[in-house]
Amino acid sequence: MAALGAYRCIECSREAAELYRDYQRGVLRISICKSCQKPVDKYIEYDPVIILINAVLCKAQAYRHILFNTKINIHGKLCIFCLLCEAYLRWLQLQDSSQNTDPDDLIRYAKEWDFYRMFGIASLEQTSFLVGIFITLWWMRPEMLKTKSDLILLLKALLLSSYGKLLLIPAVIWEHDYTPLCLAFIKVFVLISNSQAIRVTLNLNRILPWLAIFFGLILENGVVCLVQKLRWDV
Numbered sequence: 088m089a090a091l092g093a094y095r096c097i098e099c100s101r102e103a104a105e106l107y108r109d110y111q112r113g114v115l116r117i118s119i120c121k122s123c124q125k126p127v128d129k130y131i132e133y134d135p136v137i138i139l140i141n142a143v144l145c146k147a148q149a150y151r152h153i154l155f156n157t158k159i160n161i162h163g164k165l166c167i168f169c170l171l172c173e174a175y176l177r178w179l180q181l182q183d184s185s186q187n188t189d190p191d192d193l194i195r196y197a198k199e200w201d202f203y204r205m206f207g208i209a210s211l212e213q214t215s216f217l218v219g220i221f222i223t224l225w226w227m228r229p230e231m232l233k234t235k236s237d238l239i240l241l242l243k244a245l246l247l248s249s250y251g252k253l254l255l256i257p258a259v260i261w262e263h264d265y266t267p268l269c270l271a272f273i274k275v276f277v278l279i280s281n282s283q284a285i286r287v288t289l290n291l292n293r294i295l296p297w298l299a300i301f302f303g304l305i306l307e308n309g310v311v312c313l314v315q316k317l318r319w320d321v
């Protein structure tokens with residue numbers, strides 16, 4: 088049997104040893120949480136599409152299921168892909184603002200270089216946003232972020248909950264009058280998703296995650312201003 092703490096109850100976040108018990112001959116029974124008397128994880132029976140819809144609706148139970156009770160390990164790749172989407176969006180906006188149809192190779196290479204530059208800036212902004220969140224949470228609740236695994240779990244939760252950035256690509260490809268509104272909506276959705284991920288991972292109230300995100304945004308914008316200032320100075 089797995090050690091206590093291998094899983095978490097998706098309703099009350101209490102640690103649980105197992106999600107179900109196997110009574111053999113194909114009879115499985117979902118474990119009941121000792122604390123809240125509800126099934127530890129009802130989602131193990133659900134279709135992945137239903138779980139995804141619940142996650143999109145920012146339900147805490149779906150977040151707990153994904154973060155604590157599955158071995159999902161795509162946060163690294165997802166982060167890179169989201170950064171590529173963001174870099175592409177900015178690169179596209181840059182092309183629009185400087186219309187140049189010169190087929191000269193030098194221009195082409197300069198455009199590619201612009202893409203990598205946008206990727207670098209997007210990575211820097213993402214990193215400063217995350218650092219702002221970590222510093223705030225570590226400052227407010229140092230006991231919650233004591234071990235390396237606490238930090239890794241929070242990082243994983245934040246990266247996974249930024250999946251909404253993948254919507255940037257369709258929003259840009261099917262460009263229309265409402266694209267700026269769509270981009271703002273995606274930004275707000277990602278922030279709500281991030282706040283729910285922090286709340287679930289550290290078992291906090293609603294206010295502290297938003298405070299952490301607020302400081303994350305301040306640090307991110309500080310870095311943006313610094314980068315722009317350095318560009319003008321060069």
Ligand SMILES: [Zn+2]
Nearest residue numbers: 096099120123
């Ligand atoms: Zn429970």
